[in-house]
Amino acid sequence: MLGEAFALLECIKKAAVDAVKNEKPVEVTVGRVVSTAPLRIQVSQKLILEGDQLILTDAVQDFTVDMTVEHQTEDETAHTHAVQDTYTGGGTTSPTNHRHAYTGRKRFTVHLGLAMGERVVLQRLQGGQRYIVLNRIRSEV
Numbered sequence: 001m002l003g004e005a006f007a008l009l010e011c012i013k014k015a016a017v018d019a020v021k022n023e024k025p026v027e028v029t030v031g032r033v034v035s036t037a038p039l040r041i042q043v044s045q046k047l048i049l050e051g052d053q054l055i056l057t058d059a060v061q062d063f064t065v066d067m068t069v070e071h072q073t074e075d076e077t078a079h080t081h082a083v084q085d086t087y088t089g090g091g092t093t094s095p096t097n098h099r100h101a102y103t104g105r106k107r108f109t110v111h112l113g114l115a116m117g118e119r120v121v122l123q124r125l126q127g128g129q130r131y132i133v134l135n136r137i138r139s140e141v
Contacts, residue, residue: 025126026123026124026125026126027123027124028121028122028123028124028134029043029121029122029123029124030043030119030120030121030122030137031043031049031119031120031122031131032117032118032119032120033114033115033116033117033118033119033120034048034116035050035116036113036114036115036116038050038051039054039056039114041054041120041122041131041133043122043131049122049131052130053129053130053131054130054131054133055125055130055131055132055133056132056133057132057133057134057135058110059112059134059136060112060113060114060120060133060134060135060136061112061113061114062109062110062111062112062113063109063110063112064107064108064109064110065107065108065110066105066106066107066108067105067106067107067108068104068105068106069102069103069104069106070102070103070104071102071103072099072100072101072102073099073100073102074099075097075098075099114133114136118136118137119136119137120133120134120135120136120137121133121134121135121136121137122134
């Protein structure tokens with residue numbers, strides 16, 4: 001009788017574990033970029049993710065951002081400026097050390113796209129069909 005109760009308990013435990021695995025809860029895993037155009041990430045020998053399976057964060061793709069800046073260029077001597085000379089009708093200045101103001105709202109591109117061979121951290125979404133590419137791994141784990 002005790003053996004049957006133990007066997008039943010083990011059966012219930014296995015069923016519970018299998019049920020959780022079948023629901024494929026959120027899981028964190030590591031992959032390697034095997035192609036960048038199109039983006040393909042290998043998670044295991046049999047599993048390569050691509051296209052709609054991948055959700056990219058800003059940490060792993062190029063993106064643009066607007067920023068407000070207020071500074072000046074470094075000392076510049078490599079160019080001249082056009083001038084309006086009333087006597088000759090035109091001309092250019094001689095090169096001199098000077099700076100230019102660089103201010104206002106500017107759009108910048110941040111280059112964080114993935115490269116071949118990079119390792120990445122992925123989070124599998126519940127259901128197991130889609131993965132969020134969270135970030136790259138810069139050192140070996």
